[in-house]
Amino acid sequence: MVLGARRLDRLRPIAAECGGKALELDVTDPASVAAFVAEVGDCQVLVNNAGGALGLRPISDADVDEWRRMYETNVLGTVRMTRALLPGLDAAGGHVVVVGSIAGTEVYPGGAGYTAAKHAEDALARTLRLELLGRPVRVSQVMPGLVNTEFSLVRLGSQEAADRVYQGMTPLTADDIADVIGYVVTRPPHVCIDTVRVLPLDQATALQVHRRPESAE
Ligand code: 8X3
Numbered sequence: 001m002v003l004g005a006r007r008l009d010r011l012r013p014i015a016a017e018c019g020g021k022a023l024e025l026d027v028t029d030p031a032s033v034a035a036f037v038a039e040v041g042d043c044q045v046l047v048n049n050a051g052g053a054l055g056l057r058p059i060s061d062a063d064v065d066e067w068r069r070m071y072e073t074n075v076l077g078t079v080r081m082t083r084a085l086l087p088g089l090d091a092a093g094g095h096v097v098v099v100g101s102i103a104g105t106e107v108y109p110g111g112a113g114y115t116a117a118k119h120a121e122d123a124l125a126r127t128l129r130l131e132l133l134g135r136p137v138r139v140s141q142v143m144p145g146l147v148n149t150e151f152s153l154v155r156l157g158s159q160e161a162a163d164r165v166y167q168g169m170t171p172l173t174a175d176d177i178a179d180v181i182g183y184v185v186t187r188p189p190h191v192c193i194d195t196v197r198v199l200p201l202d203q204a205t206a207l208q209v210h211r212r213p214e215s216a217e
Contacts, residue, residue, distance in 0.1 A: 004036050005050075027077030028069075037084040045185050046085050047097045048078040051121070053114035053155040067113045074117040078124060086137070093136035095185050098125040099177070100143045102197055106206045114155075129194070138192040140184045145199035146209070147172040168211030169202035 001018055004025025005011045015022035023039055026032040027050045051074040054066040082096055089096060104118035129139040148171040152162035184193045202210045
C-alpha cells in the first residue's frame with residue numbers, strides 16, 4: 001500500500017498502522033505526481049481521495065482563484081493520477097475509485113464552485129467507465145454526504161464555523177467511507193459497483209439535515 005498526501009507528518013502514522021509506505025504527493029503538481037507514480041510499481045487499486053471545497057460565495061461574488069484550486073484538486077488531480085497509473089491498472093486488472101460527493105448530483109446557493117467541480121468529477125468517472133468498457137479495469141465512485149473531517153474547517157476557515165456544520169446531528173466519519181471503499185474493491189472481479197451515495201441517517205440532501213436541539217448542561 002502506498003499512501004500519498006501533502007502532509008507527511010499526518011501520513012506516516014497511518015502508513016505505519018496499515019503497513020504501507022508514506023510518500024509526499026500534491027495532485028495539483030505534475031512533477032509531484034510523476035515522482036509519486038515512479039515509486040508506486042504495480043498498482044491494483046487507485047483511490048482518488050484528494051479534494052475539497054473552498055468557501056460559500058455566490059457566483060456574483062465568485063473568487064476565480066478558489067474555483068481554480070477546487071478544480072485543480074478535485075478534477076485535474078484525479079485526471080493526473082488516473083492517467084499516470086492506468087497502464088499498470090489495465091495490466092493488473094485493477095480498480096479506479098473516485099471519491100466524489102453528493103455535491104456531484106446537487107446544486108445549492110453559494111456552493112457552485114464546489115458542486116461544479118464535483119459534477120465534473122462525476123462526469124470524469126462515468127466517462128472513464130465508458131472508455132474502459134472491454135478492459136479489465138473497474139471504475140467506482142463513492143459519493144459521501146457530511147463527513148466530519150477537516151473538510152469544513154478548510155472550507156469555512158474557522159473551527160467554530162466548522163463545528164456548526166455538524167451541530168446537533170451525527171455525521172459520517174472517515175472510517176465509514178474507508179469501510180465502503182473496502183467493500184467496493186473486494187467484490188469478485190466481474191462485479192463493478194458503479195456509484196455509492198453514502199449519507200448520515202440525519203441527512204437527506206446537501207442542505208436538508210435533521211438537527212436535534214442541544215441538550216441543556
Ligand atoms: C460534501 C458533502 O453534504 O457537505 O462533499 O454537500 S455535503
